[in-house]
Amino acid sequence: MNLKLQHISNIENNTLQITGSKSETNRLLILQALYPNIKIENVSNSDDSQLMQKALASNDEIVDIHHAGTAMRFLTAYFAVKDARETILTGSKRMKERPIKILVEALEQLGCSISYEEKSGYPPIRIQGKRPIGNRVSLQANISSQYISALMLIASFLPEGLEISLVGKVTSVPYINMTLSLLSDIGIKGTYDNNVITIESTKEVASKSVVVESDWSSASYFYSIVALSDQASVTLGSYKKESYQGDSSLVEIYKYLGVETIYGENTITLKKVSNPEYQLPQGLDLSNSPDIAQTIAVTCFGLGIGCYLTGLHTLKIKETDRLEALKTEIEKLGGNVDITEDSLRLEPSAVIKKEVVISTYNDHRMAMAFAPLALRTSLSIEDANVVSKSYPDFWADLKKLGFKTF
């Protein structure tokens, strides 16, 4: 479905309830499968969280998690140590191109039994579930933090707990800290010091209800909308100042793009400041918050300013090669973008072409990052339903803000 977008009026005093964080939800769903007396509130309604729930409830031999990276990585560890059953874990065409070898080799250090069904190093994988034997692993930490979180989530279930040594520069660190914080919230002890994570073995946890904070990556599109408006104010729930989500760095980053954040009780209100000076730090390092890179690049393009974003090495193995996709689509609109293996440089440009159709490459964040540009030009988003991977209500919420879709 191609969706044509338009927006003409000011955005004033709108309140939106954003779905729960998919990252927090997918961690808690694994923990709930291991410790059934945990309750989860404000569960994400994303496809990725629904796929996780379905996979955990399934007794089928083949489990298909489509595009859900966290489900692929977390379930690999879960099925490897839980239940004496054989599972073939598979996913979409793109998932079969997203590497899993580092996690598989770490699990093999624990005596787990996993083999590749098609291409070595990539899904689908055949997992023979069994009780693991070791209590120490070491793995490369610069490709995806999801491998590390996957091991942390099963660590307390092992008879002796687990010591995880991280090799090389650690990427996406806030996601590792999020895993540690959620473990601590349910009463599992762990530490992360000097590249070593230690998690204690824990047989039982007390009954507890954990409330998932709403998704900050999803909030990024409203930061972009407010930045691209002349005047705007949007309130989003349910958010808190002390977030586990690294993408809450939006609060600081969008100060440079004319957006102020006001914390309420359980909400954030985003406001466009009057007469802003747009100036993003040169070489802004996004290795701690890779999922907001597309949003920031497109906001800068819409404002006509340049940017130089670094720390983007993980973008090439996400839902699509996000660096290539950003370059292609911004250049269709008249921008000028240079990319390397881990950075993106956008030149300032005054003109945005009209009536361009944005390709989305099966990537929810391509659709959502480009949508706010409707405040500055008329454009269409190809395959608009792709947003359901993380944010199924995205288009309905945009309509509430006065966006027209055709």
Ligand SMILES: O=C(O)C1=C[C@@H](OP(=O)(O)O)[C@@H](O)[C@H](O)C1
């Ligand atoms: O652990 C998580 O929930 C996630 C970690 C990040 O991946 P990488 O660690 O692969 O960068 C992020 O991009 C992804 O959307 C969610």
Ligand SMILES: C=C(OP(=O)(O)O)C(=O)O
């Ligand atoms: C990269 C993402 O998700 P995943 O890796 O879990 O597929 C994302 O949501 O931007």
